Amino acid sequence: MAKRLPLIAGNWKMNNNHLEAIALVQKLAFGLNDKDYDNAEVVVLPPFTDLRSVQTLVDGDKLKIGYGAQDISAQDKGAYTGEISGAMLAKLDCSYVLVGHSERREYHNEDDALVNAKVKAAYRHGIVPILCVGEGLEVRKAGQQVEHVLAQLDGALKEVTAEQAERIVVAYEPVWAIGTGEVATPGDAQEVCAAVRARLAELYSPEVAGAVRVLYGGSVKGDNAPGIMAEDDVDGALVGGACLKADEFVKVIRFGER
Numbered sequence: 001m002a003k004r005l006p007l008i009a010g011n012w013k014m015n016n017n018h019l020e021a022i023a024l025v026q027k028l029a030f031g032l033n034d035k036d037y038d039n040a041e042v043v044v045l046p047p048f049t050d051l052r053s054v055q056t057l058v059d060g061d062k063l064k065i066g067y068g069a070q071d072i073s074a075q076d077k078g079a080y081t082g083e084i085s086g087a088m089l090a091k092l093d094c095s096y097v098l099v100g101h102s103e104r105r106e107y108h109n110e111d112d113a114l115v116n117a118k119v120k121a122a123y124r125h126g127i128v129p130i131l132c133v134g135e136g137l138e139v140r141k142a143g144q145q146v147e148h149v150l151a152q153l154d155g156a157l158k159e160v161t162a163e164q165a166e167r168i169v170v171a172y173e174p175v176w177a178i179g180t181g182e183v184a185t186p187g188d189a190q191e192v193c194a195a196v197r198a199r200l201a202e203l204y205s206p207e208v209a210g211a212v213r214v215l216y217g218g219s220v221k222g223d224n225a226p227g228i229m230a231e232d233d234v235d236g237a238l239v240g241g242a243c244l245k246a247d248e249f250v251k252v253i254r255f256g257e258r
């Protein structure tokens with residue numbers, strides 16, 4: 001089975017205006033070399049208002065950095081004030097879109113049915129969803145993390161075909177580890193990422209499960225990335241705070257060298 005190319009995705013969340021976006025991507029590109037791009041796919045996920053600037057920079061300077069959005073509407077067009085459609089993101093050449101991030105689930109009441117509709121919207125427009133799943137602290141304390149994450153996965157993948165599913169990226173982000181400095185142990189990450197892969201094998205096939213990249217996210221930094229990424233079923237990272245500084249993000253991207 002072909003080895004999965006690690007994916008290191010930086011979720012900027014609600015940080016950086018379009019001018020700051022250009023400066024950050026330029027600095028990131030300056031810090032990376034061909035070997036880095038051979039070892040990992042590098043993606044940034046800026047706010048919507050930055051996407052056109054990032055597209056222009058990536059195209060103009062022929063950068064090998066990919067980009068995508070942090071959310072997508074479940075609808076394709078119409079009277080949905082404030083929403084951004086998959087068609088609009090596709091027109092900006094977005095390769096990826098985050099779906100079901102825990103901050104969307106918490107602050108915007110996104111449930112599994114809406115997450116499922118957004119996953120399908122992404123596929124309708126040729127954009128790869130980065131599906132976020134993860135348990136809160138209470139669920140973790142009760143030892144129910146695997147059941148919780150698999151239920152989110154099942155809900156998000158309703159009516160998603162095998163052909164679509166083999167392109168998905170799943171990001172396991174324990175909510176208690178996001179932005180807290182409280183990183184999961186490599187063993188914690190491996191337990192859930194392996195369970196996600198096993199469920200994909202049950203829902204689809206071993207081939208689909210073997211193709212899907214499963215990321216870990218939650219307080220990933222340059223110094224803890226190597227240990228987490230050494231786990232068999234962890235194929236990269238979804239990075240928040242540490243991606244806002246180009247130097248630190250480069251360290252995460254170089255996880256294999258430490």
Ligand SMILES: O=C[C@H](O)COP(=O)(O)O
Pocket residue numbers: 011101173177178179180181217218219220238239240241242
């Ligand atoms: O999308 C990224 C995650 O929410 C992780 O954020 P963090 O690295 O700041 O903990």
